Amino acid sequence: MSVRRFVGINSREAMRQVRAALGEDALILSNRSTAEGVEILAMADDTHRQLAGGLESSPPPAPRAAPPAPAPRPAAPPPTAAPSAYQRAASAAAYAAQVPPPPAAAAPQDFAAFSERLLGELQDMRALLNRQASAAATRSDCGMQLHQRLLGAGFGPCLSAELLGALPGELSDESADTPAVRAWLERQLAARLPVLEDEADLLDDGGVIALVGPTGVGKTTTTAKLAARYVMRHGGSQVALVTTDSYRIGAHEQLRIYARLLGVEVHALAADAPLDDLLRQLADKRLVIIDTVGMSQRDQRLLTQISQLGAAGRPIRLMLLLNAASHGDTLEEVVDTYQRAALAAGSSLHDCIVSKSDEAARLGPVLDILIRHGLRLNYVATGQQVPEDLQLAEAPALLRQALAVSQPSPFVPQDSAPLGAAQRLEALSRGLLGHGRGLAAALDNLRREIDGFALLEAAWQLSALPRSLQGERLAQLLQAMDGSLLPGTRQLLWGRTTAVAGAGWSMPLLALDEAGRLQVRPWLAHLLPAGQDRRLHWAHANLGASTHLLPACPDAEGLAQLAEQRSAWVCLAKGGSRVDYLGERYSLAQLAEVAEPHAGLELRYRGRQVRLALQQVPVQLRSGKGAVPGWPVQAWFGQLFEVDATQPFAQRHWLAWSPELGQQGLARQAESLRRQLSGDELPSLTLRAWQALGDDREPLQQELRLFLAAGLAAAASRLDQASDAWAMDVRAQLAALSGSRRPRGPGQQLDALLHLLAARDAFRQIGTQGGGLY
Numbered sequence: 001m002s003v004r005r006f007v008g009i010n011s012r013e014a015m016r017q018v019r020a021a022l023g024e025d026a027l028i029l030s031n032r033s034t035a036e037g038v039e040i041l042a043m044a045d046d047t048h049r050q051l052a053g054g055l056e057s058s059p060p061p062a063p064r065a066a067p068p069a070p071a072p073r074p075a076a077p078p079p080t081a082a083p084s085a086y087q088r089a090a091s092a093a094a095y096a097a098q099v100p101p102p103p104a105a106a107a108p109q110d111f112a113a114f115s116e117r118l119l120g121e122l123q124d125m126r127a128l129l130n131r132q133a134s135a136a137a138t139r140s141d142c143g144m145q146l147h148q149r150l151l152g153a154g155f156g157p158c159l160s161a162e163l164l165g166a167l168p169g170e171l172s173d174e175s176a177d178t179p180a181v182r183a184w185l186e187r188q189l190a191a192r193l194p195v196l197e198d199e200a201d202l203l204d205d206g207g208v209i210a211l212v213g214p215t216g217v218g219k220t221t222t223t224a225k226l227a228a229r230y231v232m233r234h235g236g237s238q239v240a241l242v243t244t245d246s247y248r249i250g251a252h253e254q255l256r257i258y259a260r261l262l263g264v265e266v267h268a269l270a271a272d273a274p275l276d277d278l279l280r281q282l283a284d285k286r287l288v289i290i291d292t293v294g295m296s297q298r299d300q301r302l303l304t305q306i307s308q309l310g311a312a313g314r315p316i317r318l319m320l321l322l323n324a325a326s327h328g329d330t331l332e333e334v335v336d337t338y339q340r341a342a343l344a345a346g347s348s349l350h351d352c353i354v355s356k357s358d359e360a361a362r363l364g365p366v367l368d369i370l371i372r373h374g375l376r377l378n379y380v381a382t383g384q385q386v387p388e389d390l391q392l393a394e395a396p397a398l399l400r401q402a403l404a405v406s407q408p409s410p411f412v413p414q415d416s417a418p419l420g421a422a423q424r425l426e427a428l429s430r431g432l433l434g435h436g437r438g439l440a441a442a443l444d445n446l447r448r449e450i451d452g453f454a455l456l457e458a459a460w461q462l463s464a465l466p467r468s469l470q471g472e473r474l475a476q477l478l479q480a481m482d483g484s485l486l487p488g489t490r491q492l493l494w495g496r497t498t499a500v501a502g503a504g505w506s507m508p509l510l511a512l513d514e515a516g517r518l519q520v521r522p523w524l525a526h527l528l529p530a531g532q533d534r535r536l537h538w539a540h541a542n543l544g545a546s547t548h549l550l551p552a553c554p555d556a557e558g559l560a561q562l563a564e565q566r567s568a569w570v571c572l573a574k575g576g577s578r579v580d581y582l583g584e585r586y587s588l589a590q591l592a593e594v595a596e597p598h599a600g601l602e603l604r605y606r607g608r609q610v611r612l613a614l615q616q617v618p619v620q621l622r623s624g625k626g627a628v629p630g631w632p633v634q635a636w637f638g639q640l641f642e643v644d645a646t647q648p649f650a651q652r653h654w655l656a657w658s659p660e661l662g663q664q665g666l667a668r669q670a671e672s673l674r675r676q677l678s679g680d681e682l683p684s685l686t687l688r689a690w691q692a693l694g695d696d697r698e699p700l701q702q703e704l705r706l707f708l709a710a711g712l713a714a715a716a717s718r719l720d721q722a723s724d725a726w727a728m729d730v731r732a733q734l735a736a737l738s739g740s741r742r743p744r745g746p747g748q749q750l751d752a753l754l755h756l757l758a759a760r761d762a763f764r765q766i767g768t769q770g771g772g773l774y
């Protein structure tokens with residue numbers, strides 16, 4: 001087929017491949033961004049003209065030409081040792097060399113043959129376009145299917161738009177029914193649904209809890225259930241019940257019956273009676289639960305009720321009960337009114353219990369309300385039995401139950417009507433809140449998954465201080481946090497002692513954990529001890545270094561220090577570096593042909609997935625002044641290939657040593673090579689962050705600026721390298737926050753992290769100016 005596919009890390013590289021393969025006049029059929037980079041579909045211009053002009057004038061039949069005589073074969077070279085794949089790559093083109101395309105097919109000999117070929121070309125083209133259209137439809141269908149699933153489960157369109165705006169590109173081609181997409185959706189909802197993680201945080205701390213909510217929502221029964229859960233943990237002597245519901249017939253007697261069964265005190269007050277005196281009498285009780293009178297969200301007395309609770313002279317935790325079977329609009333009005341009343345009374349409302357979940361056709365509406373209003377869900381009531389039918393809220397189980405709804409709803413709109421001006425304003429405000437929730441979810445994931453990210457955030461906050469204080473406060477921060485940061489043994493990624501190109505500083509020292517995950521606590525090079533041996537000694541004593549990834553071969557003193565520590569190490573080397581092999585002196589390049597192949601590895605290298613082909617041979621470092629005599633090391637030879645390429649685009653030499661012997665030692669060394677290669681981008685990424693931190697900002701103290709630049713570069717690299725579900729989620733969340741649709745890469749992640757931290761500062765500033773509402 002004449003249509004060819006080219007993939008490059010950017011448009012320029014992809015076009016370079018097109019020109020190299022098809023010439024300057026190639027016809028571009030499509031150009032799109034993919035997870036691999038930029039994909040271009042193209043065909044040669046002469047083929048296109050041949051297809052287009054063939055119908056206008058068919059050439060007359062011509063006698064079939066005789067086959068050319070076979071060309072003489074060149075004489076075979078004398079038998080020598082077969083050159084290794086590494087040597088064959090040494091003279092290959094520098095980057096992504098393309099094999100020249102086969103020459104265009106000869107002109108058809110008759111119209112029938114030409115028509116057959118043309119038909120084949122058109123069918124191939126149609127199939128290609130159909131595949132692309134199908135893929136686009138699948139991507140669109142995935143989002144539409146998820147949107148309909150959320151609406152069908154009772155979630156609102158605002159929350160749906162917020163979630164699907166961060167749909168990862170890795171899942172865009174999947175069906176909405178695949179396990180990966182379902183798991184992603186559940187994770188996004190769970191990250192936004194706050195729940196009570198440990199019941200002890202609520203009951204064991206005690207205090208005064210007031211259950212509030214509309215009439216008939218189940219406050220009295222829930223009061224008894226909460227008391228029963230406390231009695232089962234601590235006994236009944238330290239709990240008291242209070243009811244203010246003097247309107248409902250039998251309300252006092254119902255609670256007295258529960259109290260008698262549980263063996264706890266119960267007190268009754270009029271709805272408008274002050275609580276001060278009674279709460280002083282109950283000061284010796286560890287937990288007091290108040291069953292308030294049911295109050296409609298439209299009742300003018302609601303503010304008075306909440307104000308009385310707030311003025312009781314003792315801190316009262318308000319806990320709102322929501323009926324899961326209520327309509328979403330009703331729930332929205334209830335939560336909004338009660339939260340406004342609490343705020344007006346100088347209190348706050350952040351806790352919730354969902355009742356009647358067994359009566360609800362869909363849990364989506366109430367869960368949507370909790371997410372958008374930031375209410376913490378403590379318990380879910382599933383029936384009338386005390387205390388069995390009050391369960392501690394578990395987000396994953398609730399969300400699976402909510403999303404499992406299969407029966408269609410007559411209340412789910414198929415098309416959205418245009419929004420009016422007031423609705424557009426409300427949608428804008430909800431969009432801002434959605435961005436805030438997305439920002440919080442991304443930050444929570446980063447703090448949990450990336451060692452040292454909380455330290456990086458704290459250092460970022462120092463940039464708001466006067467420049468004269470920043471260096472001192474950074475030193476204090478590091479001293480305070482280093483004791484508990486980065487537990488366990490470490491692998492250290494050392495930068496060159498010379499300055500990074502384009503900068504006046506050397507690359508800071510970074511660490512990896514035992515699993516090879518990059519951590520984001522940098523050590524500035526100019527603050528480390530002078531001399532390689534002293535630095536290695538310091539790293540062993542203070543950081544528990546087990547492996548050193550070095551930018552160059554250690555000097556004699558450094559080699560002696562490594563020998564004393566018996567620490568594993570690898571270092572980059574040049575092809576001209578000389579070592580001993582079988583008692584003779586050779587350069588590494590000369591030894592490539594005798595090296596033995598080792599199992600290859602895959603890795604992300606500078607933002608793209610590549611293959612690493614490896615060979616190794618045991619050699620010795622020649623003894624010299626101060627060096628360890630006859631130190632045995634392994635020489636490694638590596639080639640980097642694009643995933644579907646046959647020609648390498650880069651090659652590397654290394655020397656390595658590890659205390660393990662045999663295959664175990666080789667496997668450890670190979671993994672260290674992979675990890676060092678994965679960090680190739682860090683100096684340029686740090687420089688990029690350094691420059692960004694100097695743009696449009698107040699001047700930062702140089703050490704703080706470099707600390708932030710190296711830490712952000714490490715976080716961006718870690719985020720790009722990770723293939724776990726959390727990383728996919730965060731990448732999508734950051735892309736949605738920044739509005740970026742660039743292909744995945746460390747540079748994109750760095751820009752997104754800078755945007756994330758700046759956006760967090762903006763939200764905090766708005767919250768401060770607005771009286772702490774955010």
